[in-house]
Amino acid sequence: MRNDPLSLKRRRPSLTPLIDVVFLLLIFFMIVSRLTSEQQYDFKLMSEGTVSETTREITQFDIRLLPGGDIIYQENAIKASDLKEKLARSEESRIQLELDPETDLQDTVRFMEEFQSLENVTVSLSSEGKIK
């Protein structure tokens, strides 16, 4: 019976099947898994005509949202920060949002996120795209 170091070396279990399986698993996970994390955001649909149950005075801001997120208030372009200042001056504000035909959902979501998170501000989409 041979018992030299060479034959002992040969008796080591082969790692090749293990590596094959690991590679296959890696390829599987790389293909099927998605790295982007989806989340859900509460989006209030049109609420024209709804009256909030409050005794406080509500100031309405008719805003037009242009593609790229540009904001038009009273026919003039206004910065988001300036609009926030105006909103902060009133006790309770309601933004009635009119969308330009070229305004996409991404711009709308960005605007809604920015202004819906403000205290005492409600944002509602104008159903026809135009302010009534």
Place this chain on the structure above:
Amino acid sequence: MRVVPPKRSSRENVIPLINVVFLLLIFFMITGQIRQPDAVDIALPFSMIESSKTGEGKEILLTKSGDIYLAGEQVSLSGLAAMNLLNPGEILKVKIDGTCKRDCFLPFFKALSDMGIDKISLVTIQGSKI
């Protein structure tokens, strides 16, 4: 003086390679999410606000061209209006292409609003558009 070249093993050392592959495997297993693919591929809008809300429920999908898919099946806007979409207390999970223009998503919102749905759960991707 004669320089003796170092002895090289007959087989390349594959252990570092296996280590890296194992690390990659662990990374993909932990960070990746295995989900059923959507009926059609859409580019979800990005959201800056971090939300931990990831509830399950009825899912509706609106593509850039205005096609509506409910549970993987294409439905029309009028067909959707005839359906009893939600049970009381349920919130509809909506996936809309972020590049959808006003005239694509507003009639859809209007139809949902007419069905008595005042709030939806819009699916977004956390982060900013690069």
